[in-house]
Amino acid sequence: MIGRGKEIMPEFDSEWMNAWQDVVNGDPTMAHIGRNFTTNFLLGFGDMEYVVSVREGRIERINDHLNPDVTWAFGLRGARESWEKFVQRIPPPFFNDIFAMASPLHGHLHIDGDAKVLWQNVRALTWMLARMREVPVAA
Amino acid sequence: MTARQEPIKGGYVYVPYEGYEYRIFYEEAGEGIPLVCLHTAGTDSREWRHQLCDRDINENFRVIAFDMPWHGKSIPPVGFEKEEYRLTSKFYSEFVVAFCDALGLDRPVIMGSSMGGNICLHLALNFEKKFRALIAVEACDHSPGWHISWLAHPHVHGGEACATSVFGLMAPQSPDEYRWETWWYYSQGGPGIFKGDLYFYSVDHDFRELNEKISGNIPIYFMTGVYDFACTPEMTEKTAEKVKGSETIIMEGIGHFPMCENPETYKEYLMPVLEKITAAEREPVRAGAEASGT
Numbered sequence: 001m002i003g004r005g006k007e008i009m010p011e012f013d014s015e016w017m018n019a020w021q022d023v024v025n026g027d028p029t030m031a032h033i034g035r036n037f038t039t040n041f042l043l044g045f046g047d048m049e050y051v052v053s054v055r056e057g058r059i060e061r062i063n064d065h066l067n068p069d070v071t072w073a074f075g076l077r078g079a080r081e082s083w084e085k086f087v088q089r090i091p092p093p094f095f096n097d098i099f100a101m102a103s104p105l106h107g108h109l110h111i112d113g114d115a116k117v118l119w120q121n122v123r124a125l126t127w128m129l130a131r132m133r134e135v136p137v138a139a
Numbered sequence: 140m141t142a143r144q145e146p147i148k149g150g151y152v153y154v155p156y157e158g159y160e161y162r163i164f165y166e167e168a169g170e171g172i173p174l175v176c177l178h179t180a181g182t183d184s185r186e187w188r189h190q191l192c193d194r195d196i197n198e199n200f201r202v203i204a205f206d207m208p209w210h211g212k213s214i215p216p217v218g219f220e221k222e223e224y225r226l227t228s229k230f231y232s233e234f235v236v237a238f239c240d241a242l243g244l245d246r247p248v249i250m251g252s253s254m255g256g257n258i259c260l261h262l263a264l265n266f267e268k269k270f271r272a273l274i275a276v277e278a279c280d281h282s283p284g285w286h287i288s289w290l291a292h293p294h295v296h297g298g299e300a301c302a303t304s305v306f307g308l309m310a311p312q313s314p315d316e317y318r319w320e321t322w323w324y325y326s327q328g329g330p331g332i333f334k335g336d337l338y339f340y341s342v343d344h345d346f347r348e349l350n351e352k353i354s355g356n357i358p359i360y361f362m363t364g365v366y367d368f369a370c371t372p373e374m375t376e377k378t379a380e381k382v383k384g385s386e387t388i389i390m391e392g393i394g395h396f397p398m399c400e401n402p403e404t405y406k407e408y409l410m411p412v413l414e415k416i417t418a419a420e421r422e423p424v425r426a427g428a429e430a431s432g433t
Contacts, residue, residue, distance in 0.1 A: 093366045097307020100368040119289040123299040
């Protein structure tokens, strides 16, 4: 997260998610590494869950009212505290990457759903998630 | 103006092993105690370029890094297209010995990372007379969970999948430039090779009942970075507790590929180890001089 002094913990609320969407959609690298990244995936920050709809590398929509009509290919769910560490400018060991967090040795992130779709888009997905560290701190 | 050049020289040696001659690419720089560097799974000797070029290392060591068969510029054996590649403890340990013999190296030091670190345990147990010291980087007796089918799947971009799967093993403190260079190396492995190496790393390599059988006659230096989530510092320490003649160094602010993700930080931890190895070589000379009264 961009800020001064002590890092401020994100809220992972709709406002923060929309700010992340803006960072992702303004990122020139996503435009080429994500051009075949079209799917929906679920992000879970503790009790707060969202379905992120991606089309050709751009986040088109973030849905926070989940119901059976809102489908997703794979989910990344972790405790809020895990994501707070992930989004730090310098994350601590085992929280710097989704595979680090999801390692069975540590179990800080649960990955479920269609693993093939995740692996087919793993480069663009991890780049997209790393943009969380660029979400501006609220004034 | 003369363009800048590095001291690395490369060449090919034919390594005989079990009736076949493997054409093996290797690079070297420096003079002195042979220091053979083993690359990690799915990639090649480029990982060691900083250490090969480092004057503080190569002024005392003949630094050598080679590409295992199926990796880098070491082509696979004839008929590879018909078989699934799987690295085993037997092939890996015996091939390292065969390579050293092919170059006529006198009791080299082995410095290996990840799978190259894990194989040091097998070398210590079965081939201790062939080596003078082992530097086992990011190593432990059992590192499960990495034999992942998606790393070699026709519906998945193998290069991007292999490279991205290891990116998080590197510390965020390591320079972006070097982390992405490591990503690049991983993106270039042959189809199925990373997964095949991980067969050794996560399946065939299980040293948990064998640690205590290592004699301790040659020193083993375990070096593990705190960001390594495949072989954590705790996993290394639990292994090292059972290995006689070993010393453990935990490296702060660095991950699973210390030699290429952050060569400066790695050097801070490596130099004291290398100095111990060179000091051990000087001691026999002093003892002989004392006996002759000189």
